[in-house]
Amino acid sequence: MSSFDESDAFEGAVLSLSQQAMAARSTPYLDGLNPEQRRAVEALDGPVLMLAGAGTGKTKALTTRIAHLLTTGRARPNEILAVTFTNKAAREMKNRVAGLLGETVEGMPWMGTFHSICVKLLRRHAELAGLKSNFTILDTDDQIRLLKQLIRAENIDDKRWPARMLAHLIDNWKNRAWTPDKVPSSEAAAYNNRGTEIYEAYQARLKTLNAVDFGDLLLHVVTIFQDHPDVLAKYQNWFRFILVDEYQDTNVAQYLWLRLLAAEHKNICCVGDDDQSIYGWRGAEVGNILRFEKDFPGAAVIRLEQNYRSTHHILAAASGVIDGNEDRLGKTLWTEKNDGEKLRLIGHWDGEEEARWIGEEIENLQTGTRGLDPVSLDHMAILVRASHQMRAFEDRFLTIGLPYRVIGGPRFYERLEIRDAMAYFRVTVSPDDDLAFERVFNTPKRGLGDKAMQQVIHAARNNGVSLLEGLRISLEDGALGARYRKSAGALLNGFDRWRLAAHRGDNHIQLAEIILEESGYTDHWKAEKTPEAPGRLENLKELVKALEQFENLQGFLEHVSLIMENEQEDATEKVSIMTLHAAKGLEFPAVFLPGWEDGLFPSQRSMDESGLKGLEEERRLAYVGITRAEEICTISFAANRRIFGQWQSALPSRFIDELPVDHVEILTPPGLYGGGFGAAATPGMDGVTRGSALEDRVRSADVYNSPGWKRMQARSQQRTMGQPREARNVVIDLEAVSSFGLGDRIFHQKFGYGAVTAIEGDKLSVLFDKAGEKKIVASFVTGIDDVPF
DNA sequence: TGCGGTGAATTTTTT
DNA sequence: ATTCACCGCA
16 A cells, blocks of 8 residues: 555654653663663664573663663664564563663554464554455364365365364465465375465465455465565665564564565664573474574574573573573573572472372462562463363362462454354454354354354355345345344344444444344253353353454454453462473473373374474473573372373383482471382382371471572562452351352352252362262352252 | 264464 | 264154
């Protein structure tokens, strides 16, 4: 579009007007930096690679650099391109830059995720990709449904060749920036020799639907840049300074995108840590960061090596592990902190005992045994390799009444009910959205099955119109069977009415409620008696609430597809449970790393599929895990674990053998695993040693009186200052206990509805309708007015 | 069309 | 073990 320069310049106007004032301003923000950070901030010209180890203050350096660019007047806010991978990271960057400058940074339109920036670019130049600028963004689910249709049309057995597989394949190709014509012939055998062919058909179908998938966002923009040098040149000139966070996670498409944009000014600053590259399986190329100096000749390479997060022992242990990797740029982290506590290593008989032990440890920390002050649950985390490991902890914590939060579970906008509701909104806003139409045609069930759908599709095809119009035609010419007419007519009328209301500019929040009401969608969940139903209704309310932040439905839908997260923090202190991947970038005073067994961690599958490369990535994952800890890091493993309902025994992880002995304290008692490091372990040892001996040993461990422990508690206290600390829910909720009687119907967040079968102090035995009998702390259930049984 | 039974698959995750 | 998808029957 030709409006390029004006609109861009305009977007930045808010901040740039104070540019002169800024140039004259002093630079107090530089004072808090160490020499390397300062170098990274002040080396403004030419390519810079900032190798920032874990906990070395890279976000500080990055944001200060931006502040410096602005303050010195080297760039206007809208001439800086700053890319991150997640919305969270982008938000934090914005906030911190604002904090440094002491004002809000409204005028930085090009700070965001790769994807959100690409959406912006693509909406401007959509026609160059054969799209209209109001294209829809399909998520993984839409993508798979679409592929399924194509696969069926091609008469391929989607049992043997699942759509999921094809979706991954196409994603991988897009990550490598391969359009259908650029997929190399070496890939020809993919997906039963039909891969490229269906890829091409898929892209064509997307174009007719005026839709793109996530991979397309980058791919289309890269393609536009490559095919239209004039467009590229504008942006190359415009972005005087480029900053990239987590550069080690970039894939080929993102790399090309960056290289094209940086070609003119070459002021590109990439921040990353090759030792924290853990996303190889989704296309990230560590090679990008390893190759930086070749790609950008004359690049300044700055290493941030002073770690401000962890104690010496933790750092040394992490370094010892990561030393096992071959391909590294090499950094030596150091700290001015004290030695602190050694890492603690403990073996368990099985996964349940591991969960039990960690639960006790957490309670010890939390309540503060031996007269020591308590540590907040918010400052403890359990980091697992695979999400199925979480359940053992959830089960255990529910029974003992330990509050926890799972981070990175199913995302809000991926939930069934949210996607359904949004499909209604989509058809309302864009009647051409066939995918959305298909989704809601018989949702909730209104008697419109496959046959009715086929008729509508038929009518739409014959007349070359959307499915919604196809429905209208089918009703008008009577092609649709009499039995369908009533409900189909109601649906059509509904959409007509809602669309009119939207055009009229009716309040979009009310409109959303009306749509969900009149379509029968809320009623459908009200009528449903499954344990999830109340939660789903709750989520729908949340969705409507989220609309408040937008002008209208249209605006909401345009933005929402890229914000796949929901963060609703409640005030209760909780232990965090998450995967190692989700933990990247976070830090906690106390960290538990369970499940260090060969096959689970390092993951067998990773090693099978990617061999040594896979193992090295797993090792980096171990490094990420250990370096999350500030004061206390506890690694554990179990000899036996139930996997897919089958008991399996395992050897301790090879990473355990790689831990430097001097920095580890072994809590595993003699007798279990021969008492030594994991190396001597033999699975299937006698069960006699489990239980008391081990627990005694743990209880007698004197870590609670160590200096490191006390420091951690001191810090934990500081952080929670200002927040009232009463009402810790370890205290038995007497009211809750007394309010339940035998046979009462209750509801539980995780297990759903059930009936009380026994009461024992604050613990209830509950026979759940779905989940069977469980022992639950009374305060975790709510009574319901339902008639018993 | 919708329900209930049987069989197969099952890392890591953002956008 | 548990979930999810599909098939056959009412």
